[in-house]
Amino acid sequence: GAGVSQTPSNKVTEKGKYVELRCDPISGHTALYWYRQSLGQGPEFLIYFQGTGAADDSGLPNDRFFAVRPEGSVSTLKIQRTERGDSAVYLCASSLIGADGYTFGSGTRLTVV
Amino acid sequence: AQKITQTQPGMFVQEKEAVTLDCTYDTSDQSYGLFWYKQPSSGEMIFLIYQGSYDEQNATEGRYSLNFQKARKSANLVISASQLGDSAMYFCAMRVNNAGNMLTFGGGTRLMVKP
Numbered sequence: 001g002a003g004v005s006q007t008p009s010n011k012v013t014e015k016g017k018y019v020e021l022r023c024d025p026i027s028g029h030t031a032l033y034w035y036r037q038s039l040g041q042g043p044e045f046l047i048y049f050q051g052t053g054a055a056d057d058s059g060l061p062n063d064r065f066f067a068v069r070p071e072g073s074v075s076t077l078k079i080q081r082t083e084r085g086d087s088a089v090y091l092c093a094s095s096l097i098g099a100d101g102y103t104f105g106s107g108t109r110l111t112v113v
Numbered sequence: 114a115q116k117i118t119q120t121q122p123g124m125f126v127q128e129k130e131a132v133t134l135d136c137t138y139d140t141s142d143q144s145y146g147l148f149w150y151k152q153p154s155s156g157e158m159i160f161l162i163y164q165g166s167y168d169e170q171n172a173t174e175g176r177y178s179l180n181f182q183k184a185r186k187s188a189n190l191v192i193s194a195s196q197l198g199d200s201a202m203y204f205c206a207m208r209v210n211n212a213g214n215m216l217t218f219g220g221g222t223r224l225m226v227k228p
Contacts, residue, residue, distance in 0.1 A: 031214055042117075042204050042218030043158070056213045089156060095214070100146060100165075102216065104158035 002026075004105035006092050012111045013082055021077040021108045025094030032075050033102070034067055035091040043091055049075060050097060082112045115140045115212070117205050117219035124224050126195045133180070134190040134222045136205030144210040147188040149179065152202040152221070161203075164188060192224075200226045 005024040013019050025032050030051055035043035045059040051072045060066075064082075069075040079086055089107040116139040126132035138147065149161040164172045164179045172179045180189040192199055202223050206216040 033215055035216075035218075042119075042206075042220050043216075045215045045217065048213060048215050050214075056215065059215075091158065093158070097214070100148075100163050101160060102148075103160075104150075106155070106157045109156075 004092055004094050004103050006090075006105035006108050008108060009106065010109045010111075012113060015082060015084060015112055017082055019079050019082055019110065021079075021090050021110070023075045023077070023092030023094075023105060025073065025075070025092070026103055027073075028096070029094035029103070030072065030097050031095045032069060033093045033095075034075070034077050035093065037089045037091055037107070039088070046077070046090075079110075082110075084112045086110060087112045115142075115145075115207055115209055115217045117207055117217055119203075119205055119219035119222050121222045122220075124222055125227055126192075126199075126224065127227050128197060129194055131191060131193045132195055132224065134192070134203050134205075134224065136188045136190065136219060138186050138188060138205075138207050140186075140207065140209055142209045142211060146208045146210065147179070147181070148206040148208070148216065149177070149188075149190045150204045150206060150218075151199075152204060154201070158204070162190065195226045197226050197228060200224060 032049040034046040037043040048056045049069045064080045067077045091107045093102045093104045095102045147164045151159045178191045205219045
């Protein structure tokens with residue numbers, strides 16, 4: 001596609017529920033990143049994929065968070081037993097390995113009530 | 114660990130004037146890249162400008178320039194001839210080249226352009 005696509009754009013869920021957030025990167029971009037942006041703050045790194053494998057998942061806050069990229073393209077961020085503190089905008093970005101340019105999606109705004 | 118500091122939570126600038134947004138960074142690595150992104154109220158992160166740590170000249174992209182002072186570890190963004198459409202959040206970010214490919218962001222500066 002022309003850009004990084006994230007779906008849904010908005011998600012409201014009840015505390016304790018499971019959610020999946022999807023990221024469709026730019027075609028051919030082998031690197032994919034997930035960030036979380038809380039209100040009034042800068043994005044915080046969660047996880048980075050090179051191809052199908054997670055090259056760095058050091059930013060995942062706890063074991064309720066998990067992400068996959070089974071075919072090296074689309075990625076899904078999965079959050080189990082959601083908590084109100086998980087409410088944030090989840091941003092996805094993609095790039096070519098070694099390139100200086102990162103293209104961000106418009107994000108998924110997750111609200112846990 | 115890398116850290117980016119943006120000390121100006123909010124800035125006002127008169128339309129058509131220039132404005133400087135401050136960014137300082139902390140890393141012990143010698144090879145790194147510095148980025149500025151614009152985030153309008155719609156939420157997308159728009160890439161503005163990039164400076165590599167070994168680049169000897171300051172980066173420029175149209176009305177944007179990056180005032181890179183390596184010894185002081187600062188990478189301030191200068192926007193010339195401000196326009197109303199420049200009103201947005203601005204984030205400084207850093208990538209350390211031997212510590213993965215991820216960006217570390219600062220807390221951002223909200224720029225408001227007055228007509």
